[in-house]
C-alpha cells in the first residue's frame with residue numbers, strides 16, 4: 302500500500318492527479334496540504350475540498366503558505382480558470398479544513414511514522430522548503446519525494462526559461478533541490494513529450510459518471526487553450542505524470558540522475574532549472590529525472606478514476 306501525502310495547488314491537472322491517486326487500488330491519500338500557486342491559497346484549499354468530495358475521500362486537508370518565501374508571484378488563472386478549476390462553478394464544499402498549518406502537518410506526519418509516507422509535490426515548493434528548514438531530517442523520514450517542476454532544458458512555460466512551479470517560488474525550489482536528496486523530478490519537457498492523444502482525450506470525456514462530469518467541467522477551458530496552442534485536441538498532464546511516477550515507479554521508462562540547481566538571480570532567467578547534463582560541475586548528482594514515461598498507463602490511471 303502506497304501511503305500518500307499530496308502537496309498541491311489545484312489546478313486542473315492537480316485535480317486529475319488527485320483523482321487518479323484516490324482511485325488507485327494500492328494507494329491511500331493520508332493527507333493533502335495546499336499552497337498558493339495556480340490560484341490563491343484560499344482557492345487551492347477550497348478546490349482540494351471539492352476534489353476529495355467528488356472522489357469520496359476522507360483525508361484531512363491542511364492549508365499551507367499563502368505567499369512564496371521571498372518574492373511575490375502571479376498565478377496561472379489564464380490556463381486553470383479564475384477559480385483554478387476551469388470556472389466549473391461547483392458549489393463550495395462543506396468540508397472542514399484542519400486547524401494545523403500544512404508545514405507543521407508535513408513534519409508531524411513524517412515523524413509519526415518514519416519511512417511510511419510518500420510525498421508528492423504538485424505545486425510551488427514553499428511548504429516543503431519551510432518544513433525542511435524546520436526539520437532537516439525529513440528526507441530520511443519520507444519514503445520518497447516526487448516533484449512536478451522545472452524546465453530541464455530551459456523550455457519554460459512561464460518565462461522563456463522557467464517552469465511555473467519553480468518560477469512561482471524559486472528560493473523554495475532551490476532549497477529542496479539542494480537539501481532534499483534523493484528526489485524524483487517530472488519536468489515540463491517530460492510533460493510536453495507525453496501528451497494525451499486526441500483519442501485518449503475523447504475516451505476520457507465519453508465516460509458517463511459524476512466523476513467524469515466533474516472532469517469534463519473542470520478540463521474544458523484547459524482543453525480549449527491547448528487545442529488553440531497545438532492545433533489539435535490534446536491534454537498535458539504534468540501533475541498526473543508526477544503522481545503516476547509515485548504510484549507505479551516502473552511507469553518511468555527512462556531516467557537519469559544529474560546535479561540540478563535553480564537560478565535565483567538572473568534578469569531573464571530567475572527560476573531556471575540548471576541541469577549538469579555532462580557532469581561538468583563536479584557536484585554530486587542529486588536529482589533523478591524522469592525522462593520517458595508510459596503515457597498509455599498514465600492515461601489508464603486517470604480513466605480508472607472516472608468509473
Ligand code: BDR
Pocket residue numbers: 312313314315339377423424449458464465466489539540
Ligand atoms: C505546473 O504548473 C501548474 O500550472 C500545473 O498545475 C503544474 O503543477 C506545470 O508547469
Ligand code: CA
Pocket residue numbers: 309310311312314315338339423424540
Ligand atoms: Ca500544480
